[in-house]
Amino acid sequence: xxxxxxxxxxxxxxxxxxxxxxxxxxxxxxxxxxxxxxxxxxxxxxxxxxxxxxxxxxxxxxxxxxxxxxxxxxxxxxxxxxxxxxxxxxxxxxxxxxxxxxxxxxxxxxxxxxxxxxxxxxxxxxxxxxxxxxxxxxxxxxxxxxxxxxxxxxxxxxxxxxxxxxxxxxxxxxxxxxxxxxxxxxxxxxxxxxxxxxxxxxxxxxxxxxxxxxxxxxxxxxxxxxxxxxxxxxxxxxxxxxxxxxxx
Ligand code: C5P
Numbered sequence: 001x002x003x004x005x006x007x008x009x010x011x012x013x014x015x016x017x018x019x020x021x022x023x024x025x026x027x028x029x030x031x032x033x034x035x036x037x038x039x040x041x042x043x044x045x046x047x048x049x050x051x052x053x054x055x056x057x058x059x060x061x062x063x064x065x066x067x068x069x070x071x072x073x074x075x076x077x078x079x080x081x082x083x084x085x086x087x088x089x090x091x092x093x094x095x096x097x098x099x100x101x102x103x104x105x106x107x108x109x110x111x112x113x114x115x116x117x118x119x120x121x122x123x124x125x126x127x128x129x130x131x132x133x134x135x136x137x138x139x140x141x142x143x144x145x146x147x148x149x150x151x152x153x154x155x156x157x158x159x160x161x162x163x164x165x166x167x168x169x170x171x172x173x174x175x176x177x178x179x180x181x182x183x184x185x186x187x188x189x190x191x192x193x194x195x196x197x198x199x200x201x202x203x204x205x206x207x208x209x210x211x212x213x214x215x216x217x218x219x220x221x222x223x224x225x226x227x228x229x230x231x232x233x234x235x236x237x238x239x240x241x242x243x244x245x246x247x248x
Pocket of ligand 1: 029089092113116117
């Protein structure tokens, strides 16, 4: 049953304030190029590709708000899409909170999308929005795992680590973004857990921590996170394949 009480508009908040140290030295991760175009630009386009998204809030590295604004000024987006750039914080959680603070009142559905997942297809974005509009308070796109996962007792770097457990792989999912939320649910979680112990690595985890329900919808292999140098190679290969397919 669709929730007609939600304010009508959908916004996407893109936390892009991370330094990206695992990619090696260089510019903030979101500003690094994929096939000549900054990752963040790909991510903004991916959100704006959805007909349902009418506002994109980019959360920029605190010291780099001006270059991010410049970068996005010339970006051609659909007429329906408004763009805001706000400065981020020390952690992803804080950056998302600062993005949420910038939302106007008529936003009822919020997506939170990592700039580091620049290639998520529009069908995945739409599926997440659809699930929220159909009544779910928190929605996460996710994929089954290829690898078996071990829980370990973390040790010194490079030292053997004792295995504690092997969770049943069939019950595990690797979660992606955009994660979608009924706005009040997400704002409430950020409000209550601001400054709480342990920073969340994803927003849905905050909703879970407060006892809220979260559902998973199918993710997409092209929504992978660009974290390490090899991921850049894979992302450029995906873009090359898309360009080749568009040519036909
Ligand atoms: O570090 P990780 O890969 O988990 O970062 C996920 C996303 O959160 C990235 O898009 C990154 O730019 C963002 N982030 C942020 N503010 C921080 C740290 C990370 O917006 N302080």
